[in-house]
Amino acid sequence: MEGLYAFCVGLLTACGIFLALRGRTFSVVIGLTLLSYAVNLFLFASGRLKLNAAAVLGESEQYSDPLPQALVLTAIVIGFAMTAFAVILAMRARADLGNDHVDGTLPAQPGDASKKSGGSQ
Amino acid sequence: MQHLSIFPILIPLLFGAIMLLPPISRDINSQRITSIVGTLFLLISSAALLYQINTEGVQLYALGGWQAPFGIALVADKISSLLVLLTAFLAFCVMLYAVAGQDKGGAYFHPLFMFQIMGINGAFLTGDIFNLFVFFEVLLIASYALLIHAGGKQKTQAALHYVILNLVGSSLFLFGLGILYGTLGTLNMADMAIKVGQLQGETATLAKTGALLLLVVFGLKAAMLPMHFWLPKTYASASAPVAALFAIMTKVGIYSIFRVYTVIFGDDAGELANIATPWLWPMALLTITIGTIGVFASPGIKTLSANLVIISSGSLLACAAINSEAATSAALYYMVHSTLASAGLFLLADVMSRQRGKAEDRFVRSRPFVQPRLLGFGFAISALALIGMPPLSGFVGKIMILQATQSSAQTMWVWPLILIGSLAALIAFSRAGTTLFWRHNGSVAAEAEPAKITEIMGIGLLLLASPILVVFGGDISEFTQQAAHHLHDIQASAYALLPGVAQ
Numbered sequence: 175m176e177g178l179y180a181f182c183v184g185l186l187t188a189c190g191i192f193l194a195l196r197g198r199t200f201s202v203v204i205g206l207t208l209l210s211y212a213v214n215l216f217l218f219a220s221g222r223l224k225l226n227a228a229a230v231l232g233e234s235e236q237y238s239d240p241l242p243q244a245l246v247l248t249a250i251v252i253g254f255a256m257t258a259f260a261v262i263l264a265m266r267a268r269a270d271l272g273n274d275h276v277d278g279t280l281p282a283q284p285g286d287a288s289k290k291s292g293g294s295q
Numbered sequence: 296m297q298h299l300s301i302f303p304i305l306i307p308l309l310f311g312a313i314m315l316l317p318p319i320s321r322d323i324n325s326q327r328i329t330s331i332v333g334t335l336f337l338l339i340s341s342a343a344l345l346y347q348i349n350t351e352g353v354q355l356y357a358l359g360g361w362q363a364p365f366g367i368a369l370v371a372d373k374i375s376s377l378l379v380l381l382t383a384f385l386a387f388c389v390m391l392y393a394v395a396g397q398d399k400g401g402a403y404f405h406p407l408f409m410f411q412i413m414g415i416n417g418a419f420l421t422g423d424i425f426n427l428f429v430f431f432e433v434l435l436i437a438s439y440a441l442l443i444h445a446g447g448k449q450k451t452q453a454a455l456h457y458v459i460l461n462l463v464g465s466s467l468f469l470f471g472l473g474i475l476y477g478t479l480g481t482l483n484m485a486d487m488a489i490k491v492g493q494l495q496g497e498t499a500t501l502a503k504t505g506a507l508l509l510l511v512v513f514g515l516k517a518a519m520l521p522m523h524f525w526l527p528k529t530y531a532s533a534s535a536p537v538a539a540l541f542a543i544m545t546k547v548g549i550y551s552i553f554r555v556y557t558v559i560f561g562d563d564a565g566e567l568a569n570i571a572t573p574w575l576w577p578m579a580l581l582t583i584t585i586g587t588i589g590v591f592a593s594p595g596i597k598t599l600s601a602n603l604v605i606i607s608s609g610s611l612l613a614c615a616a617i618n619s620e621a622a623t624s625a626a627l628y629y630m631v632h633s634t635l636a637s638a639g640l641f642l643l644a645d646v647m648s649r650q651r652g653k654a655e656d657r658f659v660r661s662r663p664f665v666q667p668r669l670l671g672f673g674f675a676i677s678a679l680a681l682i683g684m685p686p687l688s689g690f691v692g693k694i695m696i697l698q699a700t701q702s703s704a705q706t707m708w709v710w711p712l713i714l715i716g717s718l719a720a721l722i723a724f725s726r727a728g729t730t731l732f733w734r735h736n737g738s739v740a741a742e743a744e745p746a747k748i749t750e751i752m753g754i755g756l757l758l759l760a761s762p763i764l765v766v767f768g769g770d771i772s773e774f775t776q777q778a779a780h781h782l783h784d785i786q787a788s789a790y791a792l793l794p795g796v797a798q
Contacts (some may be wrong), residue, residue, distance in 0.1 A: 194463060199455070206462050213469040220477035242476065245425060249469055252432045256462055259439060263451075263458055266443075270451040276459065278452040 175223060183219070186212035197281070199264035199274045206260060210253035217246050299347055300356045300371035302340040303379045303416040306333060311409030326405045327394040333409060334387040341383040345376045349774070353781070355422075355792055363422065363793055364483035370422035370792060373778035374627065378419045378550060381631050382543055384760070385638055386412050392642050392753030393536035395746075400445025400534060407444075411437035411540065418547050422792065424475070425482045427551065428468050431516075435461050438544065441537045442529065449532040457529050460515065460522075468512040474505030488558050488789035489796065492565035499566040506560050510571050513555070516548030518608045520581040527589060530601035535645030538597070539638035539757075545604060546630050549611045553623060553782065556615065563785045575616035576708075582609030583712045587719040595656040596644040596731070599723055600637055603681055606716045607633035610696055613709055617699055623779035625695035628772055632688040632764055636680040639757035643673050646750060647731065652740035658727055663735040665745045671732055673754055678724040680761040683717045688764035693717065695772065 186208050193205025221239030229240035264274070271278040310333030319325045348354060348371055356369040371379075390408070398404040414434025421427050439461075442454045476482055478498050479490045494502050515522040526545070530538050556571040564570075586609055589602035607629070614626035644656050647670055654661030664670050676687070683689035693713060700706045746754075764771060781787050790796060 190466075194459070202459055206459070206466075209463065209466045213466045213473070217469060217473045217476075220473040222477075241482075242473075245472075245476070248425075248429065252429070252465070255436065256432070256465065259436065260458055260462060263439070263443075263455060267451050267455050270448050276455055278448070278455070 175225075179215070179219060179223060183212050183215050186215070197275055197277075199267060199276055202276060203257065203260050203264055207257055210249070210257065214246050214249055214253070217249055218242055220245075296343075296347070297354070297356070299340065299344045300354045300369050300376075300420065301358075303337060303344065303383065303420065304369075304413055306337045306340060307409040307413035307416065310336075311406040311413065314406045314409065315403075323399065327398070330390050330405045330408065331387075331394060334383065334390045334412075337412070338380075338383040338387050341376070341380040344371060345380050348373055348376045353787070353791065364481050364486035367426050368422040368483065368792070369420045370485075371420055372781055372788070373774065374550070374553075374782055375419045377627065377631070377774070377778060378546070379416050381634060382412060382415050382419070385540065385543055385634060385757075388753045388756045389536045389539045389638065389642070390753075391749050391756070392539070395748075395750045397445075397534060397536050397645075401443075403440070404444055407437045407441050408536075408540070410434075411441060415543060415547060419550060422485060423483050424487065424555070425472055428465075428472060431468070431547075432465060434544070434547070435465070438537075438541065441540070442533050444537055445534045447532075449528075450534075453525075453529045453532040456525050460525050464512045464515045467508050471505045471508035471512065474501060474508070478502040478505065483793075484554065484559060485789040485792040486796075488561070488563070488785060489793070491559055491567055492563055494566060503567055503570055506555075506567065506570055507574070509555060510552070510574060513548045513551045514578065517545050517552065517612065518548075518582070518605050519578045519612060520585060520609075521578075523582060523585065523605055523608075526605060527598055527601040530604065530641070531595070531597040535642050538600075538641040542604065542634050542638040542641065545608050546611075546634055549608065549615070549626070549630065552612070552615050553626070557618070557623065557782050558785070558788045561618075561783070561785065569618060572616055572618055575612055579609050579612035579616050580708055580712055582606075582612060583716050584609075587712075587716045590716075590719045590723045593723065595658060596647065596727055597641070597656050599727060600640045600644060600681075603640070603720060604633075604637050606720070607637065610693075610713055610716070613713075614696060614699065617701060617705060617709075619699060619701060620776070620779045620783050622696070622699035623782055624772065624775040625692070625699045627775040627778060628688075628695055628764075629692035631771075632680070632692045632761065635757050635760040635764075636677055636689065639673075639754055639760075640677045640681060642750070642754045642757065643670070643677060646670065646746045646754070647674075650740070650743040650745075651731075652743065658730045660730070660734045660736055662737050662740045662743070664732070665739055665743050667732065669746070669751070673758055674728060674731070676758045676761065678728065680758075682720045682724060684721075686762075686765060688761045688768075691765055691768050691772075 190205045190209030193201045221242035224238050227236040227238040228234045229238050268274045273280050314326050354371040358367045411434050414430050417430035439458050443450045478501050479487050518526045560567050560570050586602050586605035593599035593602055611626050614622040648656035650664045651661040680687040680689045683693040700709050
C-alpha cells in the first residue's frame with residue numbers, strides 16, 4: 175500500500191510541476207491543481223497509513239492520528255480558494271493582455287514576422 | 296490584560312468585516328473613517344502589548360483554552376510584539392495616505408487592507424507552524440487582490456507571476472510541513488525545537504529535507520536570490536499604498552527564517568543544528584549583489600525603491616547567516632528602519648510621478664514639480680536614510696550589521712558587499728535627484744495636483760521615524776538585544792512556552 179501511495183503522490187507532483195512550468199495559463203492552473211492534490215495526499219500520509227483505524231477513540235482497535243486529517247481539510251479549503259482565484263486571474267489576464275501566455279506576450283516564433291501580441295510593448 | 300496579544304489579529308478582522316456590511320460598505324467616506332479609526336486602535340493596542348511584554352515578559356495565549364502543544368498558541372514575545380507595532384504604525388501611515396483618494400481605484404480596498412494586516416500580524420504572533428501557513432495564506436490572498444487594485448495591464452501581468460509563484464510556494468510549504476509533522480509528530484514550534492534534537496539517522500535526513508523546503512518558501516517571500524525575480528516588477532507596478540504596505544511582506548519571510556532556523560533548527564538541534572547557515576551565506580551575499588546591480592539599472596524611482604528592498608533583504612539574510620545574538624539584534628533594528636524608509640519612498644515616488652505629467656517616475660527631463668521644496672526635502676531625508684548616511688537610522692542599522700560579523704572571513708565578505716550596496720544607492724539617488732529636481736523644461740503640468748494634507752502627513756510620519764530611531768537609538772538597540780537574547784536562548788524560547796516540560 176505504501177509503495178502504491180508514494181508512487182501516486184510522486185506522479186501527481188511530477189505532472190503538477192511539469193504543467194506549472196508550461197507557458198500557457200490554462201496548463202499552469204491545471205498544474206497547480208495537480209500539485210495541490212499531491213500535497214493533500216502527502217499531508218494525509220504524514221500521520222502514517224493504517225487500515226481499519228478510526229480517528230475517534232473506542233470506535234476501532236487501533237486509532238489513527240486525527241491531526242493530519244484536520245490539516246488536509248484546511249489545505250483543501252485554502253487550495254480550492256486559491257485555485258478559483260488563479261482561474262479568475264488567468265481569465266482577466268487573457269482579457270487584459272490579449273493572450274493566455276503567463277508573461278503576457280507570446281514568444282517570437284521563427285519565421286513569424288507579424289506576431290500578434292498584447293501587453294505593454 | 297491577558298487578551299491583549301490577540302487584539303492585533305481581532306481588530307483588523309472585525310473592522311474588515313464591518314466594512315463589508317452595509318451601511319458602511321456603500322459609502323467610501325465612512326469606510327475611510329472606519330479604516331483610520333481601526334488602524335489607530337491597532338496602533339494603540341500594539342503599543343500597549345509591547346509595553347506589557349516589556350514589563351511582564353512573554354505572553355502565551357492558548358486559543359480556546361487548549362494548552363500547547365495540543366492546541367494552537369499565540370506567542371507574544373519581544374520580537375513579535377515589536378514587529379506587530381511596526382506593522383500597525385506602517386498601516387496607520389499608509390492608510391492616512393490612501394484616504395486622500397488612492398483607495399477609489401477599485402472596490403473593497405479598505406476591507407482587503409485590513410485582512411492583509413490581520414494576516415501579517417497573525418504570522419508574527421503565532422507559535423504554531425501550521426498556523427503560520429494559514430496566516431501566510433490570509434495575507435497572500437489579500438495581497439493578490441490588493442495588487443491588482445486600480446487595474447491596468449502591468450498590474451495584471453505582475454499579479455499573474457506573483458500569484459503563480461506564491462501558489463507553488465504554498466504547495467512546497469505544505470510538503471515541508473507534512474515531512475516535519477511525519478518525523479517530529481508536532482507542529483508547535485517550541486515543541487518542535489525540543490524534539491528535533493532527538494532525531495537521528497535517516498529520520499534526521501528526512502527532517503532536513505522538510506526544513507530546507509521551508510527555507511525555499513521563506514526565501515521566496517523574503518526575495519532571496521533565485522526567487523527574487525518577481526519583486527521589482529510587482530512592487531513597481533502596485534499602486535502606491537499597496538507597494539508601501541508590501542514593504543513589510545519581505546520582512547515576514549525574514550522573520551520566519553529567524554524564528555524557524557534560530558529556535559527550531561538552531562544550536563540545540565543535535566544532528567540538524569544550524570542546517571540553513573551553509574545555504575544562507577551564498578544566497579544572502581548574492582542577493583545583495585543582484586540588488587546592487589538592480590539599483591544601477593533602475594529606470595525609474597519605483598523600480599529603484601524595489602531594488603533597495605532586495606538589498607535590505609540580502610543584508611537581513613546575511614544577519615540570519617551570521618547567526619549570533621548581535622546579528623539578530625542588528626537585523627531587528629535594520630528591519631524597522633528599512634520597512635519604514637522604503638514605504639516612505641514608495642509613497643513619495645507616487646506623489647512625484649503624479650506631478651510630472653507623462654514622465655511619471657522615470658529619470659527623464661520633465662516639467663517642474665508643483666511643490667518642489669516639500670518633495671525635495673522628503674526625497675533628501677528618505678535618500679539619506681536608505682543610503683545609510685549619518686545622521687539617520689540607515690547609518691546606525693548598517694553599522695550594527697557590520698559590527699556583528701564575527702570572524703575575519705565573514706568581515707571580508709559582508710563589509711565590502713554592504714558598503715558597495717550603499718555606494719550604489721548613493722550614486723543612484725544622486726543621479727535620480729539631479730534629474731528629478733533640476734532638469735526641467737516647460738511650465739508646471741496642467742493636470743498636476745499638489746499633494747493633499749493627509750498624504751503629506753502619512754509620508755511625514757514615515758520619514759520622521761528615521762530620526763526618531765536615531766534619537767532613541769540606545770533604548771531601541773537595548774530592546775532589540777534583549778529580544779535577540781530571548782530568541783537565541785532555547786530555555787526561554789522553547790521550554791518556557793510549554794507548561795509541564797522540563798529540560
